[in-house]
Amino acid sequence: MAGRGRRFLPAAAAILILLPAVFLRLPAGGSAEDVPEVVPSPPPDRRQAWTHSLTLDPEGKFHVQWSPYEKEIVFRLEVATLGYFGLGFSEKGGMAGGDMVIGWVEDSTGRVRLVDSYATRNAAPLQDSQQDYILESGYQNDTHTVIRFRRAWVTCGPEGEDMPLGSDTVRMIWAYHDEDPVEGELVWHGSQNRGVKSVHLQSPPSYMPSPGRTSENYWDVKMDSVVIPGDMDTLYWCKIFKAPALKKKHHMIGYTPILQPGNERHVHHMLFYECTIPKQSTRTPEMIFERHVHQSGAACYSPRMPHEWETCITPVVAWGIGSQGEFLPEHVGLPLAEEETVTYFMLEIHYDNPSFNKIHDSSGVRIHYTDHLRKYDGGILVNGITVTPLHFIPPLQEQYTNVGFCSSECTRKMLPEVGVHVISVLLHSHLAGRKMRLRHLRGGKELQPIVEDNRYDFNYQQTRSLAKEVKVLPGDELVTECVYQTINRTEPTFGGYSTKEEMCLAFITYYPRTSLAACYSMAPVQFFFETVGVKEFYEKDMDTVEKLFLKLGDYSFLKETKSTTAPSMTSSSIPLVSDGLIPGDGGHIDDEINQRAIEELKKRKGYSLDEGESVGGGSSYQIFEDLVIKQPTEFSNKSFSRHLQEVPWAEKLLTHRIEQSFRYGQHMTFCRMRDDQLPLPEAIQNFPNVTEERPSEESVLKSECGGAGGPIQGAASTGEVHSFSGAVGNSQYLATKVFSLLMAFVIYTCIP
Numbered sequence: 001m002a003g004r005g006r007r008f009l010p011a012a013a014a015i016l017i018l019l020p021a022v023f024l025r026l027p028a029g030g031s032a033e034d035v036p037e038v039v040p041s042p043p044p045d046r047r048q049a050w051t052h053s054l055t056l057d058p059e060g061k062f063h064v065q066w067s068p069y070e071k072e073i074v075f076r077l078e079v080a081t082l083g084y085f086g087l088g089f090s091e092k093g094g095m096a097g098g099d100m101v102i103g104w105v106e107d108s109t110g111r112v113r114l115v116d117s118y119a120t121r122n123a124a125p126l127q128d129s130q131q132d133y134i135l136e137s138g139y140q141n142d143t144h145t146v147i148r149f150r151r152a153w154v155t156c157g158p159e160g161e162d163m164p165l166g167s168d169t170v171r172m173i174w175a176y177h178d179e180d181p182v183e184g185e186l187v188w189h190g191s192q193n194r195g196v197k198s199v200h201l202q203s204p205p206s207y208m209p210s211p212g213r214t215s216e217n218y219w220d221v222k223m224d225s226v227v228i229p230g231d232m233d234t235l236y237w238c239k240i241f242k243a244p245a246l247k248k249k250h251h252m253i254g255y256t257p258i259l260q261p262g263n264e265r266h267v268h269h270m271l272f273y274e275c276t277i278p279k280q281s282t283r284t285p286e287m288i289f290e291r292h293v294h295q296s297g298a299a300c301y302s303p304r305m306p307h308e309w310e311t312c313i314t315p316v317v318a319w320g321i322g323s324q325g326e327f328l329p330e331h332v333g334l335p336l337a338e339e340e341t342v343t344y345f346m347l348e349i350h351y352d353n354p355s356f357n358k359i360h361d362s363s364g365v366r367i368h369y370t371d372h373l374r375k376y377d378g379g380i381l382v383n384g385i386t387v388t389p390l391h392f393i394p395p396l397q398e399q400y401t402n403v404g405f406c407s408s409e410c411t412r413k414m415l416p417e418v419g420v421h422v423i424s425v426l427l428h429s430h431l432a433g434r435k436m437r438l439r440h441l442r443g444g445k446e447l448q449p450i451v452e453d454n455r456y457d458f459n460y461q462q463t464r465s466l467a468k469e470v471k472v473l474p475g476d477e478l479v480t481e482c483v484y485q486t487i488n489r490t491e492p493t494f495g496g497y498s499t500k501e502e503m504c505l506a507f508i509t510y511y512p513r514t515s516l517a518a519c520y521s522m523a524p525v526q527f528f529f530e531t532v533g534v535k536e537f538y539e540k541d542m543d544t545v546e547k548l549f550l551k552l553g554d555y556s557f558l559k560e561t562k563s564t565t566a567p568s569m570t571s572s573s574i575p576l577v578s579d580g581l582i583p584g585d586g587g588h589i590d591d592e593i594n595q596r597a598i599e600e601l602k603k604r605k606g607y608s609l610d611e612g613e614s615v616g617g618g619s620s621y622q623i624f625e626d627l628v629i630k631q632p633t634e635f636s637n638k639s640f641s642r643h644l645q646e647v648p649w650a651e652k653l654l655t656h657r658i659e660q661s662f663r664y665g666q667h668m669t670f671c672r673m674r675d676d677q678l679p680l681p682e683a684i685q686n687f688p689n690v691t692e693e694r695p696s697e698e699s700v701l702k703s704e705c706g707g708a709g710g711p712i713q714g715a716a717s718t719g720e721v722h723s724f725s726g727a728v729g730n731s732q733y734l735a736t737k738v739f740s741l742l743m744a745f746v747i748y749t750c751i752p
Contacts (some may be wrong), residue, residue: 043056047118050076050217051205056174056197064172068202076149082107082146085176088119088441089163091455092197093171095119099163101133103147104180107227111333112138114149130157134294154704167202168455198322198460204467206327217371221347222258222364224296226264228351230358234498235351238309239297241273241287243336243343246371251333255317256325260361265321267353269428269461269501272317275344276675289344300348300583312346312515314674315380317365318507320461325365325733329423329465332511333374336367352499359598379424381673383438384480384505386522388623390549391495392532392662393432393502394649397486402504403663406478406519406685410671413679414516419473424465425451426481426507430499431458435483436706438506441475446690450478458499463509469661472510477688478519479507492644517674521667524684526548531661532647534640535630638711663687672704 050065055622061080064087066073079085088100098115102125114135117125132155138147155162163170175194203257226237259267275289288308298305316334319325328334337343385391385404393400427436451464472478484505486493493502505520523531527545538544627640640645649655670682 001649007660019335025640028644030635040549052201052203052634054197054199054201056172057193057195062174062176064174065254072152073201075147076265077103078144078146079178079700082140082143082177084144084177084181085145085147086174088173089165090171090173090196092686093173095125095200096121097160097163098125098162098173099538100125101149103138103145103149105138105145107145107180107203110119110140111148111473114138114380114454116162120160128157128161130155130161132157132162132576136563143585144219152507165201167200168453169198169460170201170455171457172197172199177534198457200462200464202578203462204465206465217250217369219257219367220364221367221368222362223347223349224362226349226351226361228353228359228591230356233353233356234500235353236300236348236497237297237351238300238305238346238348239313240292240295240309241345242290242293243345246337248371249338249373250336250369250371251374251375252316252336252367252369253333254325254327255319255365257319257323258364258366260363263359263363266351266353266359266361268321268350270317270319270350270363271315271376272365272367273312273346273348274314274316274674275312275346276314277311284410285344289341290542293344309346311676312344315382315507315565316345318380318428318463319365319430320426322457322460323426323462326424326463326465327368328374328378328509331375332378332423333370333376334379335377335513336369338377348498348604363435376511377513378509378511379516381508381510381516382505382518383478383508384522385495385503387495387497387503387520388549389494389496390523390525390528391502391504392523392528393484393486393493394655394658395486395491395493396649397484397655400484400655400659401481401522401663402484403479403481403687404504404522405480405669406669406671407521407669407683407685408475408477409521409683410475410516410669411472411478412474414514414519414671414673415472415474416512417474417513419471419476420514421469421471421508422450422466422510423469424463424509426452426461426463427453427456428461428503428507429456429482429484430457430502431481432484432489432493432550433458433504434485436506437481438508439479439481440470440472440476441479441688442473444689444691450508463507469738476604478506478508479688480504480520487724515673515675516671518672520671521669523662524668527666527684529640531658531665532636532644534629535633536629536642537640538628538630538640539652545627603691610697
C-alpha cells in the first residue's frame with residue numbers, strides 16, 4: 001500500500017512557539033518625560049474584586065489580574081521584580097505584530113513609568129505614537145512591582161500599533177528583568193524570564209460552588225499507566241469506569257484535568273462518555289460493562305476493543321488541551337446515578353506524540369459532584385461536521401471555510417416547546433483551524449453567534465462559558481463554522497482523528513437535558529465527488545462507492561440471542577495488545593493497523609468511513625487510491641487520490657467555487673439520540689437560506705472607530721498579490737499555467 005510504514009513528523013511540532021531572544025527594549029523616540037508617571041501609592045482598588053487571575057510563569061513570579069468592562073479592560077500586574085516588566089498581546093504568540101506595555105518604578109525617584117509599545121518584527125519594540133494604556137496606580141515594595149492600568153478594547157490607534165481585543169483567543173506574552181532601564185535602554189531579560197499564554201479576556205468569571213451548597217465529593221477518572229510507543233504519533237485510548245456507589249441521584253457540577261507531570265503537551269483532548277444500551281436490549285448494563293471496569297483499556301475502536309463500548313456515546317465531559325476545566329452554574333448539574341442500575345462511563349484520551357517518544361501516562365479528569373441537586377438536569381449536544389474523509393480542505397489556502405449544521409427538523413422534533421438554554425460551548429478543530437463560530441439561525445434569519453473565536457488556538461481549547469445564556473427553540477438551526485489555513489500544505493487535508501487531519505465540532509452544554517446527543521451534517525457521497533469534477537469510476541457505480549463510505553451501525557451484539565464474547569483483556573497496568581497495534585514484545589508498531597484503528601473511531605448509528613486505510617502519512621485514504629476515474633474523460637484512468645493532487649488549488653476562482661459548493665450546497669443531516677437511535681431518517685438538503693447576515697467584524701470596527709481608519713485601515717489590501725514579471729519569458733511556467741487553467745475549467749464546468 002502506498003505510504004505504508006512511513007513516519008512523518010506531524011504539523012503539531014510546528015506550533016510549538018518559542019519567543020524570540022530579544023523581547024523588550026525601551027522604545028526609541030520620545031524622552032523620559034513623555035512617559036506617564038504617578039507617585040508611588042498603593043490605595044485600595046476603587047473597583048470590585050478582580051474577575052480573572054492568572055499566574056503566567058511556573059515559578060509564580062508574574063501574576064496578572066484583570067476585569068473586563070463594556071468599553072475597556074483593567075489590569076493589575078504583580079511581578080516579583082524591582083526592575084521592569086513587559087506584557088503584550090500577539091496573534092501568533094511571537095513578538096512580530098505584538099501590542100505591548102512596559103512598566104517599572106524608578107528606584108531613585110519612586111515614579112511609576114508605563115510605555116505603550118508595538119513590534120513589527122523580532123526586534124526591539126517601538127513606542128506608540130498614541131499612548132492608549134492608561135496608568136491608574138503603582139508602587140514598589142521590597143520584593144515586588146505592582147502596577148494597575150487600563151485600555152479600551154478597540155483603541156482606534158494608527159494601523160499596526162494596537163491590537164483590537166475582545167472575545168477572541170489572544171496570546172498573552174510576558175517578560176521581566178530585575179533591573180530598571182538604564183539611560184533609555186532595557187536590559188535584556190534573558191531566555192528564562194519570558195513566556196506566552198493563551199487567554200480569553202472577555203470570558204465571564206469561572207463558576208465556583210458556593211460554600212455549603214456542595215460537599216467535597218470528587219471522583220478521579222484516570223488511565224492506568226497507558227504506554228504510548230515511541231514510533232506512534234497518534235493514539236486514542238479508551239477505558240471503562242463504574243460510577244461511585246451512590247444510593248441516590250447526584251449532580252456532576254464540574255471537572256478539572258489531572259495531567260501527569262511532563263505529559264501536558266501529549267494529552268490533546270479527553271472525552272468522558274456515559275454508556276447506554278438500547279431500550280430493546282434484554283441485558284443489563286452490569287452484564288455488559290462490569291467485567292471491563294478493572295481492565296486497563298484498549299485502543300479506541302480497534303479490533304480488540306469490545307463492541308459493547310461503542311454504545312458509550314453521550315459526552316458528559318469534553319476537555320481540550322490548555323483548558324483548566326469547567327464548573328457549571330449553580331442551577332445546572334449533569335445527572336449521576338439517576339437510575340436504579342449502576343452507571344458506566346468510558347474515558348477516551350487522544351494522545352499526540354509528534355516527537356515519537358515512549359510515554360507512560362495516567363492522566364484523566366477529576367469529576368466534582370454533589371448530593372445537593374441543582375434545579376435543572378444539564379446535557380451535552382455535539383454539533384458540526386461528521387468526522388469523515390469527505391470533510392475536505394484543499395492545500396495552499398489562506399482561508400477556507402467548511403460548515404456542519406443541525407437541521408430545523410431535528411430541533412423541532414427533539415427540543416421541548418419552551419426550548420433549551422445554552423450555558424457553555426467547547427470549540428474543537430485541529431492544526432489547520434484558524435477561526436470557529438457557532439452560528440444560530442431562526443426562521444431564515446441569523447441571530448448573534450452563540451460563540452465565536454477569530455484567533456482559534458489549537459493549544460488552548462478552554463470551554464467558553466456564556467455571560468448570558470442563549471435560548472435555542474424548536475425549529476432553530478445551529479451551524480458550526482470552521483475557517484482553515486493550509487497555505488503551507490501541498491496536499492489536501494481530510495477529516496479524521498489524527499491532529500494532521502481535521503475536525504469541526506462544537507460541544508454544547510445546555511439545560512434542561514433532552515434525549516438528543518448529536519446533530520450534525522456531512523457532504524453526501526455523490527455530491528462530494530461531483531463537486532471536485534468526478535462523475536464516474538471504473539468497476540464501481542456511485543451506489544457502490546456510497547456503500548464503501550457509509551455504513552449503518554449494527555448493535556445486534558447487545559441482544560441476548562446474539563451476545564458475543566469480548567476479547568480477553570488483562571487487569572494489569574500493561575495496556576492491551578490490539579491486533580499488533582501495541583506489540584507486547586516492544587516491537588515495531590504496524591502503521592497500517594495504527595491508522596485503521598484511528599479510522600475506526602466513532603462508528604456510531606450514523607455514517608462513517610467503512611474500513612478505509614490511510615496513505616501518505618494520513619493525508620488521504622486508501623479508498624481514494626483504489627477509485628479509478630472513468631468520467632469525465634479529461635481525468636480518466638487516474639486514481640482519485642492523484643486527481644486531487646493535480647487539481648490547481650492555487651487558482652482562486654476554482655477553489656472558491658468548490659468552497660461555496662460544499663458550504664452552501666447539499667448536506668446530509670442527521671440526529672442521534674443518547675441511546676444511539678435515529679429519531680429522524682437521514683436527509684439530504686441544501687444549507688439553510690439565510691436572508692439577514694449579521695454585520696461583519698470589520699464593519700463593526702469601522703463603526704467604533706468612526707470610519708475606515710483605525711486598526712482595520714488597509715485591511716482590504718491584505719490579500720495575496722501575484723507578480724508575473726520575470727516569468728513571462730519562461731515557457732515552462734506558461735505551459736504549467738495553461739495546463740492548470742484548462743484543468744480548472746474542466747472541474748469548474750463539472751461542479752453541480
